[in-house]
Amino acid sequence: MGRFIVTRLSETIATLLLGNILCFTFLRLLPGDPAVAMYGEQFLRLSEADQQRITENLGLHEPIYSQYMKWLGSVLHGDFGHSYRTGEQVSTIIARAVGPTILLMLAATLLILVISISLGILSGLKRHSAIDHAITLGSFVFMSIPTFWFAIMLMLVFSVHLGILPSSGIGKGGLLDWLKHLVMPATVLALSHIGYYIRILRNHLALTINKDFIWAMRVRGLSTAAILWRHLLPNVSVPFLSYVGMSFTLTLGGSVVIESIFSWPGLGRLTLDSAIGHDYPVIMAALLLTLSTVVFGSFLIDLVCAWIDPRVRKSILHKEVTSR
Amino acid sequence: MKDPILSVENLSVRAEADPQNHLLEHINFQINEGKIVTVIGESGSGKSLTSKALLDLLPKGIRLSTGSVHFKGNNVYTMKSSEKRQLLGTQIGFVFQDTFGSFDPMRTIGQHFTELFSAHTTLSKQEAKKRSIQLLEQMLLPQPDRIYSSYPEELSGGMRQRVQLALALSLEPALLIADEPTTALDPHIQAEMLHLMKEWRNRTGGSILLITHDLGVVAEMADEVIVMKDGHIVESSQVDQLFSAPAHPHTMSLLYHYHQLLEGGQQSELRGLNRPLLTVKQTSQTYSKRHLFRKEEVEAVKQASLTIHKNEIFGLIGASGSGKSTLSRLLLHLEKPIAGEINWYGDTPVRKGIQWVHQDPIASFDPRWTVEQIIGEGADYWNQNPQEKHSKIAEAVSLVGLDDKFLPLFPYELSGGMRQRVALARALLLDPELLILDEPFASLDLSSQSRMLGLLQHINETRGTAILFISHDIRAAIAMCNRIAVMAAGELIETGTAEDVLHSTMIETKRLVSSILTTIPRDRKSDYERERERDYAYHT
Numbered sequence: 001m002g003r004f005i006v007t008r009l010s011e012t013i014a015t016l017l018l019g020n021i022l023c024f025t026f027l028r029l030l031p032g033d034p035a036v037a038m039y040g041e042q043f044l045r046l047s048e049a050d051q052q053r054i055t056e057n058l059g060l061h062e063p064i065y066s067q068y069m070k071w072l073g074s075v076l077h078g079d080f081g082h083s084y085r086t087g088e089q090v091s092t093i094i095a096r097a098v099g100p101t102i103l104l105m106l107a108a109t110l111l112i113l114v115i116s117i118s119l120g121i122l123s124g125l126k127r128h129s130a131i132d133h134a135i136t137l138g139s140f141v142f143m144s145i146p147t148f149w150f151a152i153m154l155m156l157v158f159s160v161h162l163g164i165l166p167s168s169g170i171g172k173g174g175l176l177d178w179l180k181h182l183v184m185p186a187t188v189l190a191l192s193h194i195g196y197y198i199r200i201l202r203n204h205l206a207l208t209i210n211k212d213f214i215w216a217m218r219v220r221g222l223s224t225a226a227i228l229w230r231h232l233l234p235n236v237s238v239p240f241l242s243y244v245g246m247s248f249t250l251t252l253g254g255s256v257v258i259e260s261i262f263s264w265p266g267l268g269r270l271t272l273d274s275a276i277g278h279d280y281p282v283i284m285a286a287l288l289l290t291l292s293t294v295v296f297g298s299f300l301i302d303l304v305c306a307w308i309d310p311r312v313r314k315s316i317l318h319k320e321v322t323s324r
Numbered sequence: 325m326k327d328p329i330l331s332v333e334n335l336s337v338r339a340e341a342d343p344q345n346h347l348l349e350h351i352n353f354q355i356n357e358g359k360i361v362t363v364i365g366e367s368g369s370g371k372s373l374t375s376k377a378l379l380d381l382l383p384k385g386i387r388l389s390t391g392s393v394h395f396k397g398n399n400v401y402t403m404k405s406s407e408k409r410q411l412l413g414t415q416i417g418f419v420f421q422d423t424f425g426s427f428d429p430m431r432t433i434g435q436h437f438t439e440l441f442s443a444h445t446t447l448s449k450q451e452a453k454k455r456s457i458q459l460l461e462q463m464l465l466p467q468p469d470r471i472y473s474s475y476p477e478e479l480s481g482g483m484r485q486r487v488q489l490a491l492a493l494s495l496e497p498a499l500l501i502a503d504e505p506t507t508a509l510d511p512h513i514q515a516e517m518l519h520l521m522k523e524w525r526n527r528t529g530g531s532i533l534l535i536t537h538d539l540g541v542v543a544e545m546a547d548e549v550i551v552m553k554d555g556h557i558v559e560s561s562q563v564d565q566l567f568s569a570p571a572h573p574h575t576m577s578l579l580y581h582y583h584q585l586l587e588g589g590q591q592s593e594l595r596g597l598n599r600p601l602l603t604v605k606q607t608s609q610t611y612s613k614r615h616l617f618r619k620e621e622v623e624a625v626k627q628a629s630l631t632i633h634k635n636e637i638f639g640l641i642g643a644s645g646s647g648k649s650t651l652s653r654l655l656l657h658l659e660k661p662i663a664g665e666i667n668w669y670g671d672t673p674v675r676k677g678i679q680w681v682h683q684d685p686i687a688s689f690d691p692r693w694t695v696e697q698i699i700g701e702g703a704d705y706w707n708q709n710p711q712e713k714h715s716k717i718a719e720a721v722s723l724v725g726l727d728d729k730f731l732p733l734f735p736y737e738l739s740g741g742m743r744q745r746v747a748l749a750r751a752l753l754l755d756p757e758l759l760i761l762d763e764p765f766a767s768l769d770l771s772s773q774s775r776m777l778g779l780l781q782h783i784n785e786t787r788g789t790a791i792l793f794i795s796h797d798i799r800a801a802i803a804m805c806n807r808i809a810v811m812a813a814g815e816l817i818e819t820g821t822a823e824d825v826l827h828s829t830m831i832e833t834k835r836l837v838s839s840i841l842t843t844i845p846r847d848r849k850s851d852y853e854r855e856r857e858r859d860y861a862y863h864t
Contacts, residue, residue: 221413
């Protein structure tokens with residue numbers, strides 16, 4: 001186990017570092033100058049000496065690798081720098097945006113799990129029935145509708161015509177108000193990904209239910225409920241969970257679009273705004289946070305799978321190597 | 325006379341999709357207390373389906389059309405589901421052929437037991453554990469406590485099968501149903517399993533319904549025998565009567581093929597073995613296995629030396645895990661040995677001259693290729709023109725006794741025996757001088773085995789192809805091979821003729837030989853009967 005954690009941890013750190021370097025480099029390759037974005041047209045009217053002074057103040061005149069080393073150095077000291085646009089501490093900005101994103105992700109994930117587990121089990125157990133076909137059709141429809149279109153349609157119906165749900169923002173306190181703001185973004189985010197989860201669950205369930213050991217359990221006179229809860233579902237949960245771990249990235253990526261449409265003050269929208277404004281320190285911090293969440297998340301899911309499934313646990317504990 | 329434990333009356337089963345076609349028709353039989361009844365038949369004869377129909381656990385899409393099954397006077401098909409669960413759990417035990425698939429891979433052996441006890445008894449957890457370990461002990465399993473807390477994949481096939489038996493017998497059922505319980509096992513483990521089942525019967529007076537395709541198992545175990553063919557019972561009689569005076573031609577054919585396999589002439593050593601084809605000198609292979617902190621070296625092949633001559637059929641025999649497959653990989657140059665050398669005509673081997681037939685043909689076929697594509701693939705790599713390729717394929721196909729009409733079919737449309745022939749035809753396409761057959765009979769029933777054996781001998785005689793026959797089945801090796809090498813724990817412990825091996829003094833060899841099941845006395849039959857059997861066998 002110890003060795004597993006050490007290897008996985010070093011892999012994780014390497015992934016983070018590599019991902020960071022790539023982000024940093026590609027950001028600098030973006031067309032446009034942060035100084036221009038900060039000062040607008042004004043900047044171009046400044047004297048050359050002033051322009052150079054501003055660039056040097058931002059540290060943008062140095063070669064890219066030394067810029068990166070400096071950034072990494074201060075990040076390791078817990079300093080993410082200041083925003084180019086507002087001059088505010090980056091950590092303050094990020095901290096403000098993290099809360100709403102976590103809320104949105106939690107709500108969406110909860111919806112995904114509840115709906116996909118119940119519908120997935122239903123359609124896996126009743127394969128090729130009318131209800132299975134209906135679920136399959138429904139999940140394909142939601143998988144193929146573009147998110148932004150779906151979001152706009154919901155807004156049109158519930159905010160414009162019916163006027164029962166607010167179309168943007170996060171609300172100003174009060175649980176009910178806040179829930180009202182949360183419903184639409186969370187639903188859109190969940191529904192656009194839910195089809196994959198249902199398919200995975202349905203297919204693995206259908207595979208497992210035909211295995212001999214399920215038959216053996218029936219021959220031993222165990223009740224259907226016991227077989228479902230003690231044997232079928234645990235066996236299906238491992239591939240399902242590893243998919244949840246992988247697709248977390250997709251959901252997180254999807255939140256960028258949804259946060260922008262619903263003006264949800266979260267990380268996704270912050271990243272997009274900062275990218276438009278060439279606000280390098282903010283983007284880098286947001287990207288680092290997203291990257292770490294994904295990498296540590298999948299690490300965590302691996303541990304959970306190992307905890308559930310003895311076979312995974314064993315392959316982690318004893319790495320079999322054949323060599324000559 | 326007492327009432328039978330189980331009585332089946334006029335049972336017919338059909339597929340929902342095709343109501344005209346009965347999968348099982350008019351099945352009638354009874355199992356009396358304390359009796360061992362075996363059901364025998366070739367693959368696809370409806371043996372396993374019958375066992376499922378007995379328990380009202382038919383697969384989806386297949387249903388009972390007429391008939392009834394009574395267990396101790398109660399109709400299984402009209403029971404309430406809770407009653408049926410109670411019946412299945414406590415009165416009937418079931419053992420499957422597949423030792424791996426019949427366990428939940430995520431639960432320990434112990435959890436399988438506790439679940440069963442908590443569903444049908446009022447035993448506490450401690451009592452259940454104690455009882456389970458006791459049962460495992462009865463199955464002669466070493467270290468029952470350790471097995472109790474192991475996961476299924478950590479046990480060997482033979483151990484898992486004994487655990488299955490322990491599970492099936494744990495609630496002292498009146499009837500044990502075993503569906504090909506020993507087919508996938510090494511012969512000496514098979515003998516142990518059969519012994520355990522028989523011993524259980526003698527101890528408790530329970531009845532056994534044993535499904536098998538192996539007449540050797542029947543001879544060893546049965547009181548009564550039911551012979552099935554195409555969903556019908558063709559013959560049902562006492563075991564002595566079946567072997568001495570079979571009534572139905574199909575039974576005769578089964579017996580003929582069985583004898584053919586068993587004593588189809590022990591082969592003698594070929595004279596004039598002076599043209600070595602493949603020589604293996606002092607060859608070793610080691611694998612390393614890494615555990616948590618230590619590294620373990622496994623010597624799969626130790627200092628093996630052997631020579632295979634032209635025209636020879638050479639057998640390589642040993643229990644699973646003895647290193648046979650590793651040695652065959654070395655011969656094929658799929659792996660490099662860590663020591664020693666392997667020569668082909670005194671030189672490095674050329675692949676074209678050696679062809680290999682995999683033990684599981686379906687696993688070695690691309691499922692989206694037709695038989696013609698599969699057989700012809702070899703020709704593509706040796707740049708033969710289409711005309712030549714076509715005639716080569718036709719030749720190979722006719723050599724293995726297949727029809728041209730099989731060429732456009734896909735592997736899944738063929739039976740096990742046909743698939744093995746296709747694999748053989750593919751290997752023969754390039755006129756190899758040496759054929760390596762890795763457990764070629766493992767997935768075949770006895771009649772197909774016997775036909776395949778005849779075919780291989782025919783190819784060997786007419787074409788002079790040398791054959792390396794790798795198997796754990798000593799019965800088949802004795803019937804077929806000129807010389808036999810016995811392998812144990814990575815070492816070639818002896819090499820000799822069938823005669824030598826049968827009278828060997830080596831412990832390992834003796835153990836292999838002793839696992840051959842009771843042979844059926846053949847002499848009791850008149851020559852006339854034997855001739856009739858042979859005629860029938862040739863015409864089916």
